[in-house]
Amino acid sequence: MEILPVSVATRGSSSPKNYLHTGGGKPTEVLWKRVSWHDLKRRNRPASKCGGGKLPNPRKSATTWNVYPGFKLTSLVRRATLKENEQIPKYEKVHNFKVHTFRGPHWCEYCANFMWGLIAQGVKCADCGLNVHKQCSKMVPNDCKPDLKHVKKVYSCDLTTLVKAHNSKRPMVVDMCIREIESRGLQSEGLYRISGFTDLIEDAKMSFDRDGEKADISVNVYEDINIITGALKLYFRELPIPLITYDAYPRFLDSAKALDPDTQLEILHEALKLLPPAHCETLRYLMGHLKRVTLHEKDNLMNAENLGIVFGPTLMRAPEQDAMAALNDIRYQRLVVEMLIKNEDILF
Numbered sequence: 001m002e003i004l005p006v007s008v009a010t011r012g013s014s015s016p017k018n019y020l021h022t023g024g025g026k027p028t029e030v031l032w033k034r035v036s037w038h039d040l041k042r043r044n045r046p047a048s049k050c051g052g053g054k055l056p057n058p059r060k061s062a063t064t065w066n067v068y069p070g071f072k073l074t075s076l077v078r079r080a081t082l083k084e085n086e087q088i089p090k091y092e093k094v095h096n097f098k099v100h101t102f103r104g105p106h107w108c109e110y111c112a113n114f115m116w117g118l119i120a121q122g123v124k125c126a127d128c129g130l131n132v133h134k135q136c137s138k139m140v141p142n143d144c145k146p147d148l149k150h151v152k153k154v155y156s157c158d159l160t161t162l163v164k165a166h167n168s169k170r171p172m173v174v175d176m177c178i179r180e181i182e183s184r185g186l187q188s189e190g191l192y193r194i195s196g197f198t199d200l201i202e203d204a205k206m207s208f209d210r211d212g213e214k215a216d217i218s219v220n221v222y223e224d225i226n227i228i229t230g231a232l233k234l235y236f237r238e239l240p241i242p243l244i245t246y247d248a249y250p251r252f253l254d255s256a257k258a259l260d261p262d263t264q265l266e267i268l269h270e271a272l273k274l275l276p277p278a279h280c281e282t283l284r285y286l287m288g289h290l291k292r293v294t295l296h297e298k299d300n301l302m303n304a305e306n307l308g309i310v311f312g313p314t315l316m317r318a319p320e321q322d323a324m325a326a327l328n329d330i331r332y333q334r335l336v337v338e339m340l341i342k343n344e345d346i347l348f
Contacts, residue, residue: 092277093127093144093160097137100124110136126150127161153209156238160278170282172213177232178289180217185225186292187299192233192310196226204231236314243283244316244336248274252316256335264339268347283315283340284348291344308338 099120106115108122110132115121122133127146146165151157154173162171185191204227207215217228236243244252248271255267272280290307297303312333318326340347 092142093146093164094142095125095130095137095140095144096127096158096161097123097130097132098126099134100131102131106131108133108136110140127158127165154212155205155209155235156240158240159243159282160276163278166212170278170285171235173208173232173235174282174285176213176215176217177228177235178285180228181225181232182289182292184219185228186296188225189300191225191293191300191302192229192307193302194226196224196228196230198230200224200227201230201234204228205234208235233310233314236311242315242317243279243286245275245279246319248272249316249318252336253329253332255339256332265343265346268336268339268343272347284344286315287340287344287348290341294341304338304341305334307341308334308336311337 100123101119102115102121102124106121107113108115109130113133115131115133122131123137124131125144127150128144129147129150130140130144132140144161144164146161151161151165154162154171159171163169166172168175181191200222204215204217204222207217208231217231222228242249251267251271251274255264255271258264258267272283275283290304290311293300293302293307294304312335313330315337316333318329321329
């Protein structure tokens with residue numbers, strides 16, 4: 001049976017659509033979708049070492065392109081694929097349910113049954129406002145879509161909640177502060193080590209909480225670059241779940257305790273996979289920035305070791321640990337950040 005590509009114009013559109021002709025009968029579009037479009041989407045998804053290694057190149061794949069040599073990627077499909085790859089990734093987020101007393105009659109948004117009782121009839125998600133029975137909350141999928149009317153602030157807000165509420169890849173605080181620092185502060189001596197004036201850092205924090213992406217942190221408002229670096233460090237310190245999460249914390253520490261450099265990188269690579277996607281993307285962006293800071297070491301006197309001392313306790317902290325154990329972990333925290341900066345191009 002001979003397989004030939006056929007161009008057929010679709011209804012309401014002047015552009016031809018590719019179909020397969022199997023030698024008789026009507027051309028079919030199903031095989032084209034299964035062979036090319038679906039395979040293209042799966043293979044062209046951006047590869048990230050936060051979630052695995054490189055993905056195969058469709059041009060070098062023998063399974064699709066050699067079996068059907070008559071197929072060629074059209075410009076329409078190519079443009080659609082590129083557009084899809086540029087979209088903001090969809091991060092998964094669990095609901096933040098809290099016991100709630102509803103006024104008036106309410107129905108569960110999961111099972112659609114009435115919520116009985118006078119007080120504490122069910123639970124409500126503090127981020128998206130979903131109302132469900134307490135027993136139903138255990139079955140609700142992790143598809144929380146935070147609403148800005150429920151997310152009241154930027155600082156002290158869960159990182160994934162913030163990026164989903166603002167539909168962004170990273171928190172706007174991180175993007176805006178890093179852009180400002182790289183535009184006018186990379187050569188500033190003691191960058192990140194020297195603290196800015198506390199009152200002005202708090203003022204920058206309130207500006208982000210109040211105005212979000214419209215906050216003005218330009219040189220006209222904050223002339224001292226240390227105010228901006230202080231605001232960025234404060235954001236990471238006030239995260240309810242650290243950038244390097246509690247679940248991933250022990251594995252990151254294991255990498256610093258390993259003696260062989262190759263083993264250290266292997267463990268770090270595994271530890272990165274334990275991070276939520278939004279945390280991993282933010283960490284990748286931050287480490288790239290800190291690597292660029294070290295390139296100006298002659299001027300700012302900040303190498304990877306110095307930045308590790310500053311950012312170690314800022315980006316990671318142990319859950320429920322006594323004071324002595326926490327002090328003992330500080331040196332390993334420094335080594336973790338130092339390794340992330342030095343091997344940023346390999347790990348991410």
